[in-house]
Amino acid sequence: MGGKGQLVGGLMFLIAAASAPLLPDWVISLATIAFANALVVLGLVVLWRVGLVSFGQALYYCIGAYTVALTARWTGFNDAFGLVLMGGLAAGLMAILIGFLLARYREIFFAMLSLALSMILYGVLVKTESLGSTDGFAVTTPTFLGFAPHAQALGRALYWLTLGVDAVAAVLIAGYFRSVSGSLAAPIRDNEIRVEFLGVSVTNIIHTKVAVAGVLGGFGGALAALAIGHVDPNMAYWTTSGGFVFVTILAGAGSVAAAFVGSLVFEAVRSFAVDVMPGLWQMTLGSVLLLTILFLPDGLGSLMVRLRRRGETKATRAGS
């Protein structure tokens, strides 16, 4: 993504932030969840680029969410900024630990091992009565640096907080993709031996990617916990992970912005499908996925690239 892409991204972010007072509540709450989940998707994009698919990203999502919920419950600390930060860091710490194991695996083994780890957390949470078992528990209403907004204002505040975290994450991840560590994705997918002989540990690079994706997953879960106001073990369940992979396929790994657009489209399609045909919403989602794979194998992001290219060809034609 060049300077122009960043400008467009920044503009989209400002429009999204400025339009909040005009949007109805249901749009705000849908967008908040979508933009929180987009962080998890962005983490999956980081892994996707190196050829790895994690079917257990809900592990970090759930850790982020439970960290927020439990910290507020046990300590009474309920500042949204502090809680979200803790959620991201707790998940990141777990990802660093798990990375020592995961970074040595590839392909289906990586996917299944990450799935297994997330299901262990699910199992533990379901069996733990003190953490609410299958029902989970409610998350305390957060405050924002001393302010305690209610009802409608709270929804807007969480929306803005989510957008803020997204903006920081987007800038940092775009920077990460330009670094040696971040750019070693296609090279590792192409030829690990060459990368090692250039003087880099492939295991370390993959470990870093697992950690980055974990931190993003944690932030996503932390924001989602505040937005939903409730946490339960389903946040670690494999269908949750599958949903994130679904959005990643929909979005494509081509750009940072695609993760956010993809997540928003997914939430919109899902809520529309549930509304219009409650019994068949999974089928609608399935059809969308099928159409994406058939006609946009590189995701929604590739659509943006195509449109840009078409614009450029038109411009050159007009110029000549």
Add this chain to the structure above:
Amino acid sequence: MTGSVNDILAVRDLKKTFGSLVAARDITVSVPVEQTVGVIGANGAGKTTFVNMITGHLTPSKGSILFEGNDITGKPSREITRLGISRSFQVAQIFPTLTVFENMCTAAAIARTSGGVFANLTTPVHSAAATAEADTTIELFQIARYRDMVASQLPQGLRKLLDIGMAVVSWPRLLLLDEPTSGISIEEKFDLMQVVMSALKSRKITVLFVEHDMEIVARFADRVLAFYDGTVIADGTPTETLNNPQVQELISGVKVKTAAGSAGHA
């Protein structure tokens, strides 16, 4: 030729076994700075095993390898690369989905970091310095015309040049080339070696290259090591080694020509 302070590489009693198979044994060789050493031998004589042990791809079963006086025996390949030993491969090891420039720039950027997790995160891959270094090396290996071509579309000879270029972009002091001309047509071999060798000379790199073509060895090497059955059976100037009766009988002679096919056009 052993034990001088000018030696960039000193190998002692090197041995490698795979189960009961002895792939290399009793290898003792010293290489002075800026020498170009050709390594010959039939398939399975231990040449690649020798290269793989020096570059850390294989750990020796016995013996020691000193590079600039430091023991590098058994170190991982990425550490050895960072110390100043690079290598190219018999089958060019490049990144096929990247362009020639991206291949080279990735190699240049990696060479400019310390390799630590934090350094890799904070160093940009397309820094001005890495970009300039990549373009200089692309010029040096005369592949500038193909700079923006995706590497998978390159013909074999250019892949080889790119592979060697990526090994050179880090300014190594010792370079090991494993069959730089394998898979290249006879007409192209000399031109390719000419480009490679003049590039390496301009950077004062000590070179050890494995080669089957005796004409190329005679033309480009200052010294030739002949491998047979896992060990060095002759070591001297190209004329000395290639005229050695044992070498002629076992490696460059008529027998091997028929037995090993690819062994040569000598």
